[in-house]
Amino acid sequence: MPSLTQAEAKERGALLRIRSYRVDLDLTTGDETFRSTTRIVFDASPGATFLDVRPRELRSVILNGRELDPAALDDGRFPLDGLAEENELVVVADMAYSRECEGLHRYIDPADGRVYLYAYVFIDNAPRIFACFDQPDLKAPFTFDVTVPDDDWQVLGNAPSTRLGPGHWRLAETAPLATYLTTLVVGPYESFHAEHGGVPLGLHCRASLADGLKADVEEVFEITGQCLDEYRRLFGVPYPFEKFDQVFVPEFSVLSLDHPGCVLLRELYLFGSAVPRSERETRAVVIAHGLSLMWLAGLVTNTWWDDLWLGQAFADYMAHRVTGDVTRFSGPLTTFAVRRKAQAYVADQRPSTHPVSLAGPDVRTVLLELDRISYFKGSSVLRQLAARVGTPALRAGLSTYFTRHAYGTATFTDFLTALSEAAGTDLTEWARVWFSTCDVGTLTPEITVSDGVITAAAVRQDVPEGHPVPRPHTLDIGCYGEESTTIRVTIDGPRTGLPQLVGRPAPEFLLVNDGDLTYAKIRFDDRSRAALPGFLPRLSPVNRAMVWCALLMAVQDGVYPAADHLELVTGMLAVETDPSIVVEVLEQARIDVADRFLRPERRPAALAAVAGALRDRIAEVEPSDEIWLCLCRGLVEFSTDVDELRGWLDGTRLPAGLVLDADLAWRTRYRLAVLGALAEDEIAAAHDADPSTRGEQFAAKCRAARPDPAAKEAAWEVIVGDTEMSSYGLWALAEGFWQPEQAELTAGYVPRFFAEMPAAARSRGDLVLDVLVRFLYPRYAASAETLRLADELLARPDVELPLRRRVADFTGDLRRAVAARTGVSG
Template sequence: MRYSRSNEGLHRYTDPADGEVYVYGFPYVDQAPRIFACFDQPDLKAPFTFDITVPAHWRVLATGETTETGPGHWRAGPTAPQATYLTTVAAGPYASYHAQHRGTRLGLHCRASLADALKDDLGELFEVTRQCLDEGHRLFGSPYHLPAFDQLFAPEFSVLSLDHPGLVLLRESYVFSSGATDSERETRAVVLAHGISLMWMAGLVTSAWWDDLWLGQTFADYLAHRVTSEVTRFTGPPTTFAARRKGQAYAADQRPSTHPVSLQARDVASALLDLDRISYFKGHSALRQLATVIGDEALRAGLRTYVERHAYSTATYRDFLDALGSAPGEAGLDLDRWSDLWLTSANVNTLRLELTTRDGTITSATVHQSAPDSHPVLRPHTLGIGLYTADGRTALVRAAIDGDRTAIPDLVGLPAPELALLNDGDLTYAKIRLDERSLAALPALLPALSPINRAMVWASLLLAVQDGAHPAEEHLSLVAVMVAVEPELPILTEVLEQARFDVADRFLLPARRPAALARVAAALRERLARTGAGDQTALTLFRALVDFTDDTAELRRWLGTGSGAPAAPLPAGLHLSSDLAWRIRLRLTVLGALGPRELTAAHAADVGSGADEGVAKCRAALPDPAAKEAAWQRLFSSEEVSNYELLALADGFWHPEQAALTAPYVERFFTELPAAAAHYGDLTLDLLIKHLYPRHAAAPETLTAAENLLAHPALPAALRRAVNDLTYDLSRALEVRRSAEES
């Protein structure tokens, strides 16, 4: 087989910093036969031994202990029985660091040119690894079962992680070569915890067939956020999940391709299509709801029984339900009914609280539940209802919801609130609609809510914008208010990204966009002006200001270009890292204030993969017809583009400020995509579609072009599905804009 630059089989990377070569196997779910000869299905677990020949100065890592048997000759294994899709090797002049933990050798590895950056974080990375391994032992009732646990930061890596037993591959961006916020470090810790959870939920007990792959991933995501918040210094993952990842599940669950959390997979191809944000994030939410209903200890007892019964073997979802059903504490819950409603049915419910009051007191309270006509399933929900007033009085009631109308007698007689918060604590998975009185109270009362409730409210508001139930302009006005006071990094990061790239770029009327961006930019400047050096929020605020501002003089001062003057100090004592410099250059390029010569000079002075991606993104963003055509040809006509370059070019291509310039490419995207599908693998094609689809072009002619493509009878299933989903998103944005124009 040929080496890959697109994470299909054995991936080969040449480091631009020093010319060294690195290789690693990317089996994913269906690529193991591109690495070694095998029948690739999860129930064929077997021990492996590999003999590997490499250049003499390379080291070898694998899903098994490796031994150098002679100069340039290594042996990996023999391993315990493991599935082919969980088996890999990696080789190259990697920089390696080791530690010990309870008899297990721990390893962290990266390419040599990133060694100094990794070295700075060894203490934190090893500490998180130890804490999560210990918690895994406690949760599953079984210690980590292999002699070594290696984590390799892999170059040109397309997913967050691949979690092979004993050798986890991680995205290289988690080696922080420039300033990183605690929010980013928290995300990295969650990714590490996810991989560690899968040492039990995939490596030790493997799904018997592709249709149960979701179970391990669902539990890994749930446990990663929970374990990290409970045993590491990072306490915010539940808030981060509520603010960021759960909203991605809501979006996916409403698209045409919505599907149950559990997979209906006939084969690996259909499993791959459905192993997505619904499986990960809706599944995570369903498990959180299950733990709310039956209790944490019953859920953990079920996990321990499952692992005890099926260690070193394979199991099915039915096996898991049987293990959970034997756990003490779950009595009274019909697990099969719960599973049918939550895990084997699709789409999302909407919940609305109706209160009637008299003389400042609640006289009746009812929760209304609805479901779309396409998926008319109503689910049971156990949730909190919070009542909040401006004078600081609060009340919290736990309620069990089932059916289309549920009376809540425990609320009757309580003082009428200014803000009535359904799903207080974010215990369930549903779209929450706030009443008009509560919406009006948000600017005053939102800052006083707990972090997880603030995150839940922001996610609900974004869903309301997407549904046309909350004006995009009002949403951005509330964001400007939030910027002044929000202390939580995950909420700041996610709400600002959503405000800029979803609400402002896609749902807001284009004519109103400049003024809305300017309001948020002004709020960011004001917050930064009173943010001291060393404040964790400073980097997040500054990155957002770069994205929101259209003041090219301000951007140039920070970059120190144009007049030859040195760069002006950044706000809050921040340092102009390579990452920040390329972010500023991208914004200047989009606004037409930075040209090809300056980009070339900057790239020559900043060697490395980060600079390669930065300059590729900027060149694709140049507001010049020739530059756009060159980027387009590279995307659609070159077979030598790595996944990293592809993503950089795609992310740099479209910008609302350049809508007139890129208008001809909107139709070209749909007409030229089938030809591109012929020379891209499914993973790369999926990345290309999701990053290059013209999301901002919410116009009738875009829908027409998309529909013409979807009418093509011979489209590959993966292409059809991705385009159909993104076209549905576009149609929703178009409908929101139409309604705003009419109002």
């Protein structure tokens, strides 16, 4: 199917003005398809255009009372000509349900057999549900009528819904919406309601998970209300829609989708088991992110997809800022500094790196670039922008932008114009350097000391080869010692002198980018690097997080030994008090450093050292401490002691006070499966006892993770050949397949990945394929032979863009791992 180009959208946008959509969906027609009837009223100038519709069967198309031939449909496009000044178009089609989040997703709950539906229209899947002119600048009001098969089903969407009679629901007419921002949620969802500041609030989930949500309803509504109040204050515009629903939906491919009035959330954020505070904090950030997009995408919508990044990046920036400012969670910026920023730095050094601002001739190309650079680098650059202009100018600019373009569309230029007016300075060149160029620079302090006094000081800014110019940075430099202080500086150019430091006593530890205000990798001078183990615990949480991120980047750049990193992690575990830092650093230490960058022969001793440190800290910390569960989960990941893990499962060796709930039991089983100590009958029994979605996915991961040739072959055949399995089941198998402990067993699958993946990719949608390749790429096979096989695949002309792009990226990551293992003593 052709992807809509920007040129086509401009031509169609100039031709049409959409007055309204009325969509009637009949969901009683069977398990495979549903009936969709769409009535579109629109004005047109003379000319020809096309309608977007992707049905299982197109039954009829009637334009101004004239029947058109359904056979004219060609690859998702239906040609329209002979348009009048005022038009009515009625399209009837049978649409297919989805299992891969493309259109109307249909899910059967394994816990009770009940059916749940939700509409996944992002970014170009609306034509799988209703006929439309699918581009963001053709906004229009929508009305939905929905017929459902059971009286206990309800219907939710962008506007308030009304039950008109048995099995018949209507959603009120919406404010003008882009097609990609519409949604429907249909099924026997359990609901909870509240109100805040005149805005009706709703929380919804599957009936089988309602107990898990019930325990958190008060917390979620409280966070939602706090964020609503703060956004009203910051944006200068009231909440722009009639109500705000949040729905936890099954088999969701992304963390959230933020439709006006109705946000869909991944069930990952429904906590049926005990979780660390850091996971509740993450949920609060996701809630704040979705709510901010009611303004940043719903009220003012991007004119074309190349500006889609702005709403997402700003929502990410606002979510971390606002959650930390007004909720009980104080650590979002800490988590961002240690985790999400690291993900942006990695993405920004891959072959597919691109500017924060998106570019591409068509929707598919733009969507491929909507990634961690768009979100997390974009968020970081907006934090730098806020530091540059100040909060008052930021608030004034946002208020102007939302007021000026309310319920319409706008471009990044419009946004920048409003902000420049408020700041009293033209931000065009600053924005060009930051938003329209690729790659990440590196800031290194250069300090000369004589007799304990600084005699010369500067910051060197290194940029990747081919980068046009070093970026300007507004940042703080922290000087730590007997007297600690920070100074605000502007770094601009390849080398910036720091006369403010000359003549001062030399600090024991100097930190560039104190407070994490800018986007750049940082290095340490020799004196500070030597002092790091002693000073790291004395830094603020945000600075500790930023240092850990810097060290991870240094390991990946091959300038800091992986073994030294893991030794520092072992020491950290004795003193670190921030749960978010413990969780993120342990995950990076296992998945990145120990599993990929450390030389394989050193891995067993490194895991044992970290596991030992975890046991020691667990014995010292009270179970009521927020960090305790983080430590216990970490021990499961690092332990290679089968007897210890078996003792956790049967209750004979559990740490005093630890309750082995369903989640922790599955984590323990998964680790045992990797170590070859979990049999198939045990997996089956555990799955029978827990037939939930979580149990189903963990069972699949455990089966794929077992070091058994038959288990590996069975998992592989399903991954590459079963097109009926749900995306979640597919990902679970792929996630469990490769294990560092099983390199010899899985060596034969490395060439199979490169040989078989192109054919398998053709049967998957881009969204599913993106996650599948991330899990299935042979990331632990860090060898010259793997790189050779990857290069051969990338040279093939039949490899389509989504697969080519992801393989190139992960091969770039692997190349760095190979270099790091053979470079510094890791």
